[in-house]
Amino acid sequence: MPSRHFSATATVLLLLAATACPALAQSDPAKITGPEACVACHKLEGAAWQEMKHFKTFDELHRRPEAKDIAGKLGIANIKSESTCVQCHYTSMGAAGATKVIAGVSCELCHGAGADWTKVHNDKTKPTHIADAEKLGFISPNNIYKLASNCFQCHTVPNEKLVNTGGHQVGSALELVAWTQGEVRHHFLTDKKNADDTPERKRMLYLVGRVVDLEYSLRGIANAVEKGNFVKGMNARIVTAKAELQKIADKLPDGAAKTDVLAILAAAPKPVAAADGAGVKITNKDEILAGVKTISDLGQKISDTYKGADLAALDALLPTANQGTPFTAP
Ligand code: HEC
Ligand code: HEC
Ligand code: HEC
Numbered sequence: 001m002p003s004r005h006f007s008a009t010a011t012v013l014l015l016l017a018a019t020a021c022p023a024l025a026q027s028d029p030a031k032i033t034g035p036e037a038c039v040a041c042h043k044l045e046g047a048a049w050q051e052m053k054h055f056k057t058f059d060e061l062h063r064r065p066e067a068k069d070i071a072g073k074l075g076i077a078n079i080k081s082e083s084t085c086v087q088c089h090y091t092s093m094g095a096a097g098a099t100k101v102i103a104g105v106s107c108e109l110c111h112g113a114g115a116d117w118t119k120v121h122n123d124k125t126k127p128t129h130i131a132d133a134e135k136l137g138f139i140s141p142n143n144i145y146k147l148a149s150n151c152f153q154c155h156t157v158p159n160e161k162l163v164n165t166g167g168h169q170v171g172s173a174l175e176l177v178a179w180t181q182g183e184v185r186h187h188f189l190t191d192k193k194n195a196d197d198t199p200e201r202k203r204m205l206y207l208v209g210r211v212v213d214l215e216y217s218l219r220g221i222a223n224a225v226e227k228g229n230f231v232k233g234m235n236a237r238i239v240t241a242k243a244e245l246q247k248i249a250d251k252l253p254d255g256a257a258k259t260d261v262l263a264i265l266a267a268a269p270k271p272v273a274a275a276d277g278a279g280v281k282i283t284n285k286d287e288i289l290a291g292v293k294t295i296s297d298l299g300q301k302i303s304d305t306y307k308g309a310d311l312a313a314l315d316a317l318l319p320t321a322n323q324g325t326p327f328t329a330p
């Protein structure tokens with residue numbers, strides 16, 4: 001698939017290679033067009049976004065005592081401009097060397113920086129317009145695996161120093177149904193009502209979300225080098241993610257989906273950590289990364305091939321409450 005050059009794998013390796021790097025790959029500041037460019041056509045989506053914590057973090061984060069405390073411990077003087085905080089809390093826009101923070105977590109951090117694909121994704125005269133846009137970096141909601149990978153890149157905080165020294169949380173208990181159907185919901189294309197997703201789509205979100213949670217928690221721990229909350233927190237995430245996937249496997253009837261989930265569980269090794277001087281060494285890092293590759297491939301396969309209609313067994317596991325309240329269109 002040509003859009004692979006924007007793959008989550010590449011993005012995360014980039015992120016892990018340089019913990020102080022300015023941006024995730026999908027948010028290259030030189031290709032960000034800014035939320036106003038999207039809202040010009042997507043007005044209701046824009047109104048819904050303004051009610052999200054993703055939006056509000058722009059005005060609020062640097063004022064919060066907890067944020068000042070984290071920044072202080074890391075020696076960061078300006079949360080909003082120079083720092084590690086920008087890659088997850090803010091949108092940067094502009095050419096290399098001249099970037100400016102323009103918003104909180106805006107449209108393009110979830111759907112891909114828009115410069116190359118905006119003109120393509122809405123050209124309904126071409127039946128392939130969405131696929132064409134994806135080749136240019138668009139993250140379509142149809143590709144649940146990619147959509148979810150993008151959430152977990154920020155929500156499974158892969159920065160050891162930020163967690164151990166700064167005291168930042170190690171990530172969120174992000175479950176993809178509750179966390180997309182609450183305050184993040186902006187579902188206006190089919191009608192203006194911001195309706196809940198269909199049961200079929202919710203099952204797919206649930207399944208793929210649990211897979212990606214495990215994948216990103218394993219990615220996180222594979223790169224640990226210090227004793228501290230990071231290694232503990234990632235390990236706890238892995239244990240929880242595996243338990244949730246086991247519940248899914250137990251519910252699913254025999255068939256391809258169940259086989260895939262069991263293969264994912266089998267591919268996830270138990271991390272082995274050994275003391276290494278003052279730090280810690282993950283002695284089975286290669287095994288973990290090989291598992292991550294298998295899990296990633298199966299996650300994409302599940303997202304591409306299953307349709308949710310056959311996954312009714314998962315309804316018993318779906319959340320009964322959402323994370324935040326959905327926006328009501330005026
Ligand atoms: C010129 C108007 C216009 C602009 C500007 C625009 N969009 Fe769209 N967008 C549309 C239309 C029309 C559709 C519906 C396309 C279809 O039905 O396939 C759409 C569809 C979408 C979809 C759903 C596509 C899918 O896979 O189902 C997303 C997500 C989206 N736009 C995000 C954005 C973002 C993010 C921006 C800013 C970078 C943006 N759009 C800018 C008009 C626009
Ligand atoms: C890898 C991504 C990432 C980076 C880098 C990051 N954060 Fe966060 N941060 C998050 C996420 C995701 C949340 C939301 C957690 C939730 O609500 O579940 C969060 C939440 C927070 C909160 C709690 C928000 C509240 O409820 O008050 C504070 C404070 C915070 N971050 C400060 C910082 C500071 C300061 C920096 C830079 C030194 C930073 N973060 C860097 C991802 C990140
Ligand atoms: C935090 C990530 C995030 C942000 C920020 C975000 N989106 Fe989305 N967007 C999503 C997700 C997730 C979906 C699919 C939700 C679902 O399946 O219910 C989606 C779906 C869409 C759709 C298709 C909706 C439909 O009716 O099918 C459009 C259009 C869209 N987004 C545009 C935007 C625009 C414009 C902005 C900025 C004003 C924006 N998004 C901000 C994550 C985000």
Ligand code: HEC
Nearest residue numbers: 053054057061087088089105109150151154179180184323
């Ligand atoms: C670029 C990084 C980034 C991406 C991508 C991202 N988020 Fe977030 N998200 C954050 C940060 C940072 C916060 C916390 C903002 C704050 O409180 O200051 C947050 C907060 C949230 C909240 C509110 C949590 C609460 O405490 O109530 C929800 C819900 C959420 N995100 C869902 C999602 C979903 C679903 C996706 C993927 C479709 C996603 N996010 C993608 C960074 C991100």
